[in-house]
Structures are given as C-alpha cells and as structure tokens.
Amino acid sequence: MTWDNVIVDVVGLALIAFIVWFFWLVKTKGVKAGLTGGGSQEQVVLVKGGYTPDVIVVESGKPVRLNFVRQESASCTEMVLLPAFGKSARLPEGEIVPLEFLPGEPGEYEFACQMGMIRGKLVVE
Numbered sequence: 001m002t003w004d005n006v007i008v009d010v011v012g013l014a015l016i017a018f019i020v021w022f023f024w025l026v027k028t029k030g031v032k033a034g035l036t037g038g039g040s041q042e043q044v045v046l047v048k049g050g051y052t053p054d055v056i057v058v059e060s061g062k063p064v065r066l067n068f069v070r071q072e073s074a075s076c077t078e079m080v081l082l083p084a085f086g087k088s089a090r091l092p093e094g095e096i097v098p099l100e101f102l103p104g105e106p107g108e109y110e111f112a113c114q115m116g117m118i119r120g121k122l123v124v125e
C-alpha cells in the first residue's frame, strides 16, 4: 500500500462518517421545543409537503403545545393525528392550530396525517 492509497482510504472513511452523521444522527436528534414563561413547552410545526421540524423533542411531565401551521391546500395534510395522546385536529390552511397534551412516559410517539402518509415524531425525554 502506498501513501496515496492510505490517503484515499482515510478520506473515503471520513466522508462516510460525515454522511452518516449528517443524514442520520443529526436528523434523528430533532428540535427541542422551547420553554415558555408559564413552564409549558412550545413548538411551531410548519405543514407543507411534510412536517417541519419532523422530530420534536420534549421533556416529560411538562405541558406541550404544538402550534401547527398548514401552508398548503392538499387534502392529505388536512388533519393531524397524535394517537398516543388521543389527540387530533383539523388544520385549516393558514391558521395556527394548537395541539396540547401532557407527555408522560419517555419514548417516541408518532404524529401523522389522517392517512399516515406524512409523518413526524415526538420524542419524550
């Protein structure tokens, strides 16, 4: 093995590590909901061809309010469902629709459109 072979290998491995980190680790980390003065956790979720952010991290035991803002007219995202907390809401276009609940048991919970095609994840820590 010559030196340039070693360099090519090292660069290749570094690139793979970077890709894994960027697309996988960073993505699953999610966005931590902000804490309000009243002690509740709030996060705005943009609904447009998907949920942005699609991974939301909250703390257990503090009330959460997710403010969904739908900026599209596709009927697919008309509803949002959070089955683990028995919550669902209709999302009229352009309106801010809050979904409030109290997270208990830590874990990962899915929220999705009524057909389950568009999905997001709530991570309770």
Ligand SMILES: [Cu+2]
Pocket (backbone or CB within 6 Å): 075, 076, 077, 113, 114, 115, 116, 117, 118
């Ligand atoms: Cu849908």
